[in-house]
Amino acid sequence: MTKLTLNEDAVHELLAHADDDEQSTSVYWNEHKNLFDVQSDGTIIGNSVLGNASTKRSFLRDAAHYLLQYPLKKWARQYRTLGQCEKLGRKIAKRTGRQFTYDFLRHVFTLALIQQHRPEKTTVGNTLVIEDGFGTMASLILGHSPDTRVIIVNLTKSLTLDLIYLKRAYPSIGMALVKSDEEMDLALLDTAIRVIAVQADHCDVLYRAPIHLAVNIVSMQEMDLPVVEKYFHILRSNPAKTTSFYCCNRRVKISNFDEYPMGFLKIVSANGVNITIVINGHLFANDPMGIKQLCTDLWI
Numbered sequence: 463m464t465k466l467t468l469n470e471d472a473v474h475e476l477l478a479h480a481d482d483d484e485q486s487t488s489v490y491w492n493e494h495k496n497l498f499d500v501q502s503d504g505t506i507i508g509n510s511v512l513g514n515a516s517t518k519r520s521f522l523r524d525a526a527h528y529l530l531q532y533p534l535k536k537w538a539r540q541y542r543t544l545g546q547c548e549k550l551g552r553k554i555a556k557r558t559g560r561q562f563t564y565d566f567l568r569h570v571f572t573l574a575l576i577q578q579h580r581p582e583k584t585t586v587g588n589t590l591v592i593e594d595g596f597g598t599m600a601s602l603i604l605g606h607s608p609d610t611r612v613i614i615v616n617l618t619k620s621l622t623l624d625l626i627y628l629k630r631a632y633p634s635i636g637m638a639l640v641k642s643d644e645e646m647d648l649a650l651l652d653t654a655i656r657v658i659a660v661q662a663d664h665c666d667v668l669y670r671a672p673i674h675l676a677v678n679i680v681s682m683q684e685m686d687l688p689v690v691e692k693y694f695h696i697l698r699s700n701p702a703k704t705t706s707f708y709c710c711n712r713r714v715k716i717s718n719f720d721e722y723p724m725g726f727l728k729i730v731s732a733n734g735v736n737i738t739i740v741i742n743g744h745l746f747a748n749d750p751m752g753i754k755q756l757c758t759d760l761w762i
């Protein structure tokens with residue numbers, strides 16, 4: 463009988479395989495994933511390129527971040543739910559023992575942007591986060607509604623961190639690690655499971671899941687083109703009636719945005735660095751953060 467690997471067991475299983483070779487790893491990630499290790503409490507040893515999840519907090523640091531971020535908020539001030547999304551982001555950062563860094567703020571901007579264009583729908587159905595960093599986007603999506611489920615696909619080492627941080631944000635949440643079609647079907651049927659984790663090499667299981675919203679932030683750029691094509695194929699073939707896709711990537715890095723299999727997709731914004739596209743007619747407007755979204759983080 464099929465049995466799911468849940469919660470702490472899922473984290474331990476991933477930790478045990480964190481250094482395994484993975485076919486879906488690009489040369490870039492092959493190099494970078496060997497530069498850091500993840501411990502069971504979420505501590506990173508070494509240097510990771512996963513973004514800033516600084517745990518340094520104090521009255522002065524918090525105030526400095528707040529003040530330095532203040533001018534950045536003008537990029538997103540037209541989003542009706544910005545205040546609400548920021549409040550949620552700050553709550554999650556506090557619960558997970560993180561500083562509310564610029565990295566967190568830009569994820570908050572993304573949620574507010576998506577909400578602007580899917581006000582009724584952002585928080586229902588299944589959201590696929592293609593990669594994440596410290597579970598940030600997944601935590602924000604989950605924080606919005608008890609009715610949504612997040613599916614995260616990532617390389618094993620990064621996925622471990624995603625799950626550890628998600629569990630910190632939502633200690634009683636049900637998480638399952640899924641490796642086969644049978645396990646995916648079982649997890650999708652279980653309403654207590656709100657996080658389904660998938661290792662990138664097992665991404666074929668995603669074909670089983672209806673995907674209502676998909677999010678990819680600065681990572682397809684670091685994947686090989688056949689891997690990007692595979693994710694597009696999954697999105698196009700998924701059983702949901704409509705799928706919205708928020709995709710924001712560098713134009714050229716490991717993969718070249720112009721070679722993504724866009725097909726009929728409409729490119730809404732292409733300012734040289736940052737792209738937002740749509741699938742099945744859900745139109746996301748031009749991303750106002752543009753180039754600045756990818757600028758150097760604020761390190762304090």
Ligand SMILES: C[S@@+](CC[C@H](N)C(=O)[O-])C[C@H]1O[C@@H](n2cnc3c(N)ncnc32)[C@H](O)[C@@H]1O
Pocket residue numbers: 486487488491511512513565592593594595615616617620621662679680681682684685689
């Ligand atoms: C630069 S980080 C981006 C983190 C986060 N989205 C952000 O904006 O800060 C790139 C992420 O892509 C993930 N990644 C790399 N190759 C992948 C693949 N083939 N499938 C899924 N995720 C992958 C990495 O593990 C990492 O979590």
